[in-house]
Amino acid sequence: MSDTKQQVAFFFDANRCTGCRTCEVACKVENGVELGPRWRKVRTVEGDQDGGPYMYHVSMSCNHCEVPVCAEACPSGAITKRSDGIVIVDESKCIGARLCAWACPYDAPQFSEETGKMEKCNFCSHRIDAGTGGPACAEACPTKALQWGTLDEVAAKAGATAEFGPLPDADITKPAIRFIPLKLVHS
Amino acid sequence: METRDWSLVIFTVLTQAAVGAFLTLQVLEHLATRRDRGASGRATDGPQNNSPARGGAQADEHEAGSARESSGARALAARGPLPAPLLVVLAVLSVGLFAALFHLSTPLQAVRAVVNFSSSWLSREIVFGSLFAALLSALVWHEWRTAGAAAASPAPERHAAGSAASGSAPATPTPAGQAFRSPAPANALSADPTSLAPATWLPRFTAAAGLAFICCQIAIYLLPAQPAWNSFATPAAFGGTALRLGILGVAAGFAVRNLTAGVDDPAPADPGGSGVAPAATLREGKVIRSFRVSDGGSGVAPAATLRGLALAGIAALALEFVVVPLHLSSLSANPLPAAAASVQRLTVDYSGILLLRLGLLGAAAAALVGVLVTIRRAAGPSAPSPPSLASVLTCVAFGLTVASEVCGRFLFYAMQVRVGI
Numbered sequence: 001m002s003d004t005k006q007q008v009a010f011f012f013d014a015n016r017c018t019g020c021r022t023c024e025v026a027c028k029v030e031n032g033v034e035l036g037p038r039w040r041k042v043r044t045v046e047g048d049q050d051g052g053p054y055m056y057h058v059s060m061s062c063n064h065c066e067v068p069v070c071a072e073a074c075p076s077g078a079i080t081k082r083s084d085g086i087v088i089v090d091e092s093k094c095i096g097a098r099l100c101a102w103a104c105p106y107d108a109p110q111f112s113e114e115t116g117k118m119e120k121c122n123f124c125s126h127r128i129d130a131g132t133g134g135p136a137c138a139e140a141c142p143t144k145a146l147q148w149g150t151l152d153e154v155a156a157k158a159g160a161t162a163e164f165g166p167l168p169d170a171d172i173t174k175p176a177i178r179f180i181p182l183k184l185v186h187s
Numbered sequence: 188m189e190t191r192d193w194s195l196v197i198f199t200v201l202t203q204a205a206v207g208a209f210l211t212l213q214v215l216e217h218l219a220t221r222r223d224r225g226a227s228g229r230a231t232d233g234p235q236n237n238s239p240a241r242g243g244a245q246a247d248e249h250e251a252g253s254a255r256e257s258s259g260a261r262a263l264a265a266r267g268p269l270p271a272p273l274l275v276v277l278a279v280l281s282v283g284l285f286a287a288l289f290h291l292s293t294p295l296q297a298v299r300a301v302v303n304f305s306s307s308w309l310s311r312e313i314v315f316g317s318l319f320a321a322l323l324s325a326l327v328w329h330e331w332r333t334a335g336a337a338a339a340s341p342a343p344e345r346h347a348a349g350s351a352a353s354g355s356a357p358a359t360p361t362p363a364g365q366a367f368r369s370p371a372p373a374n375a376l377s378a379d380p381t382s383l384a385p386a387t388w389l390p391r392f393t394a395a396a397g398l399a400f401i402c403c404q405i406a407i408y409l410l411p412a413q414p415a416w417n418s419f420a421t422p423a424a425f426g427g428t429a430l431r432l433g434i435l436g437v438a439a440g441f442a443v444r445n446l447t448a449g450v451d452d453p454a455p456a457d458p459g460g461s462g463v464a465p466a467a468t469l470r471e472g473k474v475i476r477s478f479r480v481s482d483g484g485s486g487v488a489p490a491a492t493l494r495g496l497a498l499a500g501i502a503a504l505a506l507e508f509v510v511v512p513l514h515l516s517s518l519s520a521n522p523l524p525a526a527a528a529s530v531q532r533l534t535v536d537y538s539g540i541l542l543l544r545l546g547l548l549g550a551a552a553a554a555l556v557g558v559l560v561t562i563r564r565a566a567g568p569s570a571p572s573p574p575s576l577a578s579v580l581t582c583v584a585f586g587l588t589v590a591s592e593v594c595g596r597f598l599f600y601a602m603q604v605r606v607g608i
Contacts, residue, residue, distance in 0.1 A: 043608050058608065069412070075309035076299040095299050096292025099309050105412035105606050116292030168606040172411045 007066065007085035008123055009176035010138065011154035012059060014164075015183055016145035019044060019057035026140035027061070030124060037110035039121040040137050045166050049184060056182045058166070059146050061121035061137065062087060062108035063175030070100035070109055078118070085151070085176055086125050091117040105168035106175070123148075154178045194289035196596040199404060200432070201283030202316060203425055204592075206397035207433020208276050208440075209323065213394055215437065215492065270330040272440055277323050279436075284316055312403035319400045322393040329385050401425055414521055415529035415602045420514035424599055427510065428592050430503040432585075435551070438496035439585035441489060442578035490562050490573040493581060497558040500584065504552045507595070511545065528604040537601055540594050547591035554584035 019042055027033065027040040040061035047054055068087045071079035078093035079100060089100075089109070094117040100109040101118065109118045124135040133139055138148040147154070154160060160178035162170040288294040297313075304310040405425050408416040515533065518526045533541055561577040 045608065069410075072306040073309065073407075073410075075301070075303050075307045075313065076296070077303040077307075093299065093302075094293075095296045097290065097300065097309060098292075099307070099407070102408075102603075102605075103410050103412055107605060107607065111292075166608045168412065 006083065007151040007176050008064065008128070009085075009149060009151040009154045009178065010061070010063065010135075011147040011149065011157060011160065011178050013145045013147075013180040014056045014058065015180060016143040017042075017057045017059060018143060018145075020142065022140050022142055023059050023137035023146050026136040027121070030127075030136035031122070033119070034112065034114050036114070037112050037119055039108075039110060039119070041107070052184070054182060054184055058164075059137070059141075060106060060177070062104075062123075063106055063173070063177045064121075064123055065173035065175045067173045069103040069105075069173050073099040073103035075099060082125070084128070086123045086128070087120075088122050088125060089118055089120055091115065091119060094118050105172050151176050151178075192290070192600040194286045195600060196593060197286040198283050198290070199425065200428060200589075200592050200596050201279050201286065203401060203404070203429040204432035204436055205276050205280035205283060206319065206401050207429030207431070208279070208436045209273075209397055209433070210394060210429070211433040211437040211496075212272055212276070213390060270327055272437070273323065273327045273330060275440065277320070277327055280320055280323065284320060287313075308403050308406040312400065312407060315396055315400040315403055319393065319396040322389065322396050325385075326389050326393055329389055333386070401429055412606050413603055414523050414526040414606060415518060415604060416599075418514060418517060420510060420517075423506070423510040423514075424595065427503065427506050428596070430506070431500065431588050432592060434496055434500045434503055435555075435581075435585040435588050438493060438500060438581045441493055441496070442573075442581035442585075445489065445493075445572055445578045446575060446582075490565070490577070493573045493577060494559060494562050497555040497581065497584075500588075501552050501555045504548050504555070504588070507548055508545065511541075523606055525604040525606045529602045532602045532604065533598060537598055540598055540601075544591050544594040544598065547587045547594065551584040551587035551591065554580045554587065558584070 021042050024038065024040050024042055031039065033039055040059060042057050042059045044055065044057050064081075064085050064087045066085070068079065068081050071081060071087060074094075075097055076093050076095045078090050078095075079087060080090070081087050096111070096116050096118065098109075098111055098118065101107075101111060109120045111117075112119055121135075124133075124137075127133045127136070134148045138146045141147070155162075155178050157178065157180070159180050161181065162175070162178060164179040164181055288297050291297055291300075300313045301310050304314060405422045408421045410417055515530060518530045521527075557580045558573075558577045561580065562573050565574040565577070
């Protein structure tokens with residue numbers, strides 16, 4: 001496991017996201033992801049609480065978990081975790097068993113019918129490695145609902161939590177993402 | 188369920204059936220050997236009791252050893268009977284393992300699946316599955332070779348020893364001599380634990396590899412991200428399939444053997460050309476070699492074996508009627524929405540298949556009850572061989588169970604719902 005000081009992470013504020021999907025588009029463009037697989041997905045959550053309805057969006061990709069169960073499940077050793085915490089798929093080693101997709105609680109590994117391989121968010125590691133910036137999705141977000149940093153940085157933000165409403169128990173994989181949950185305001 | 192998952196349905200059902208059948212054969216062989224040892228030295232009589240007692244066993248082992256030493260190359264040339272039950276198990280296992288390849292998008296790179304043995308249960312599954320297949324193949328070869336060696340050794344010596352062991356075996360070549368010609372078949376449970384002979388350790392390692400194989404299969408699905416799989420129901424499903432198809436598959440093997448007696452006997456089992464009568468041959472020989480149970484001079488005949496298998500089969504079928512309600516209720520009590528979605532799939536979306544699955548199991552159990560009744564009405568479990576109707580009903584029960592297991596495994600993959608959003 002990597003040092004948490006170096007572990008890169010996402011940060012998502014549910015109060016700021018408008019559901020515009022700019023992050024999804026930026027991801028597709030930056031990484032040339034074909035039609036079908038979605039490395040990042042914006043989902044909409046609706047419900048009723050404290051006498052009023054609510055609705056918000058969640059933008060999520062691979063969370064580059066501290067416990068990458070996808071890599072543990074992969075039989076061919078195609079998924080590895082870098083020293084900076086980025087979990088990457090070596091498609092040349094992938095045999096398409098898709099065990100990673102079963103094991104991941106976040107639906108992050110995406111199967112490409114085109115290549116017959118699994119693929120997923122790589123945290124735009126090419127940009128990180130080249131020092132040209134962070135993940136395209138976070139940098140494209142118009143409301144700063146989606147941000148990135150080291151895990152320590154995002155965890156230190158006011159109100160940031162690891163557990164988030166509809167998401168699986170964070171203890172399963174210890175995802176490298178922190179959330180600001182929706183603050184319900186009913187008149 | 189995705190089309191590709193059908194390869195996993197075939198893979199898991201067939202390989203579990205193979206492991207279950209292998210273990211069932213080992214247990215039967217063990218029981219037969221123990222019974223025969225208990226009967227050793229006892230005088231025997233009756234038309235079906237002219238086999239030399241297998242205790243028999245010690246003299247048998249000695250004979251096997253000397254036969255192997257003395258015959259050398261003649262052994263291979265003699266070509267003893269192929270161990271049909273083990274071959275069937277190996278064939279089923281091979282088809283199952285082959286089917287697994289089609290789950291991969293790149294089957295030609297399947298060999299890479301063992302790379303991550305240190306953490307991936309799928310890697311471990313493939314390693315132990317391959318090991319089971321390799322050891323089973325070695326066991327088939329060993330059985331075939333030793334049977335050939337025995338067949339090639341001089342007959343008079345063998346028969347003399349056989350007469351001494353049984354006390355009252357006839358002096359001319361008979362089914363008794365035929366049965367005795369084969370050295371002790373390999374067995375995981377009853378072989379001398381201090382022996383270094385392949386007959387001792389090979390079946391044990393094979394059985395251990397088979398069990399490890401199924402344990403790895405189970406562990407793959409115990410994923411926190413999949414509440415419907417991450418439950419006691421997965422080991423119950425996979426172990427249950429191995430039990431049901433293993434027990435009933437072997438029972439069907441006996442039944443087919445009984446029904447076709449005279450068609451394929453005695454030629455393959457009688458390389459020495461002693462002219463054994465088919466009806467008598469049916470009651471001789473060894474479980475793992477020919478779906479036969481030697482009566483061992485104890486008066487217990489194949490009808491009792493079929494009866495025992497039918498009883499065990501009914502218990503294995505009944506297991507599922509406990510597991511399904513418990514699984515549904517534990518999923519219903521689970522607060523995760525994914526668990527509720529799985530319940531929805533089982534009880535609404537695929538309720539017809541679930542009912543079909545249970546209905547087929549119930550029908551199979553009814554057929555097995557028919558087997559018990561038929562045997563009881565005929566002449567009781569001490570009859571030399573079960574009536575044909577019992578054999579037919581056994582095959583029907585097996586067929587119904589196979590269909591039910593396919594439905595059950597379809598549901599296993601179809602009920603999968605990931606946690607989260």
